[in-house]
Amino acid sequence: MKKNHILTFTLNPAYDLMGSCKKIEYGEVNRIQTHGLYAAGKGINVAKVLRDLGMPVTVSGFLGEENKEGFSSKILGMSAQFHTVPGRTRINMKLTDAENISTDFNFSGFEINSKNWEDFYSHSMNILNNVNLVVVSGSLPIGIDIHDFSLWIKAVKEKCPRLVFDSSGEALKIGLKVLPWLVKPNLSELKIWAGVDLSHFSDVVAAAKKLHQEGIEHVIVSLGDQGAIWIYKDGGYFASAPACKVVSTVGAGDSMVAGLIYGLLTGKTYAHSLRLATAISCITVSQSGVGIDDIDKLDAMMARVNLQPLS
Numbered sequence: 001m002k003k004n005h006i007l008t009f010t011l012n013p014a015y016d017l018m019g020s021c022k023k024i025e026y027g028e029v030n031r032i033q034t035h036g037l038y039a040a041g042k043g044i045n046v047a048k049v050l051r052d053l054g055m056p057v058t059v060s061g062f063l064g065e066e067n068k069e070g071f072s073s074k075i076l077g078m079s080a081q082f083h084t085v086p087g088r089t090r091i092n093m094k095l096t097d098a099e100n101i102s103t104d105f106n107f108s109g110f111e112i113n114s115k116n117w118e119d120f121y122s123h124s125m126n127i128l129n130n131v132n133l134v135v136v137s138g139s140l141p142i143g144i145d146i147h148d149f150s151l152w153i154k155a156v157k158e159k160c161p162r163l164v165f166d167s168s169g170e171a172l173k174i175g176l177k178v179l180p181w182l183v184k185p186n187l188s189e190l191k192i193w194a195g196v197d198l199s200h201f202s203d204v205v206a207a208a209k210k211l212h213q214e215g216i217e218h219v220i221v222s223l224g225d226q227g228a229i230w231i232y233k234d235g236g237y238f239a240s241a242p243a244c245k246v247v248s249t250v251g252a253g254d255s256m257v258a259g260l261i262y263g264l265l266t267g268k269t270y271a272h273s274l275r276l277a278t279a280i281s282c283i284t285v286s287q288s289g290v291g292i293d294d295i296d297k298l299d300a301m302m303a304r305v306n307l308q309p310l311s
């Protein structure tokens, strides 16, 4: 396997059906303009960006048997090592309205039984050999016991200490306990972890520092259109996100994670890496779907990111 080989696990991938309408009318028939149907889920999105930046990447997780045709053809250029299970991969609906607000309807899909989990567990440990960095991202499908997930992610970290973790809800709380190498909660996820309302910027910085002090080397908190902060051993940065036309914010966080990984694995400075990650996430916001189709756009977007050191 090549140097810097990256593996992403998406236990609950999805087809993202993206579209827009003027306004979502509750209880009415809503007519939606379709933008596209994409193979997605957090680790898949991270992998798309890394692939476009030229990094070798493998994607893994579960995939539903019934609608698996087509998924692989939508993620060309990366190695796919999915564990197929009976049932359907979920379809998540993502709508952007005239005020540029994205609303997500994340459905449930296949269910995992204990045999599926046991098989996946051993398969996942095998494919972790020779991996330089592993990403565990997204929600858990129905049927995965949180205690089993906790044991699995611990074992993943033992095999590959450079663990990047991005999830929500109970899985987020459990995953943070294994002290991943890098985490990127958004503001609402950080609030859940902190258990308090983080109403001021200084509260957000303090909570991120606390998470870092627990033993997580890189804590990045994304703040939507406000940008992001990064706390690491010797300091931190705030990056403001450049104003951009919003097509859909879906995948913005995943794109940021990919940019951070790329910067860190290719030896860029933290300032450069955060600038790059912020720029990539803004490019994602200004298009439908995740990925960098024009690499020349990046430099221009990076120049528009404003960085400030945090004390």
Ligand SMILES: Nc1ncnc2c1ncn2[C@@H]1O[C@H](COP(=O)(O)OP(=O)(O)O)[C@@H](O)[C@H]1O
Pocket (backbone or CB within 6 Å): 185, 186, 187, 221, 222, 223, 224, 225, 226, 227, 228, 241, 242, 243, 244, 246, 249, 250, 251, 252, 253, 254, 256, 277, 278, 279, 281, 282, 285
């Ligand atoms: N409306 C926006 N305009 C510009 N950049 C944005 C916007 N929304 C998100 N971003 C960029 O994407 C990053 C991740 O977005 P955020 O919504 O915080 O994450 P998540 O998708 O994980 O909830 C932000 O830090 C920012 O750089």
Ligand SMILES: O=P(O)(O)OC[C@H]1O[C@](O)(COP(=O)(O)O)[C@@H](O)[C@@H]1O
Pocket (backbone or CB within 6 Å): 012, 014, 015, 016, 040, 041, 042, 043, 045, 092, 106, 137, 138, 139, 140, 168, 249, 250, 251, 252, 253, 254, 255
């Ligand atoms: O696994 P979850 O938490 O339901 O999230 C899955 C959804 O998140 C996405 O990966 C987008 O995530 P972000 O907007 O946080 O980057 C979608 O592609 C997918 O539908």
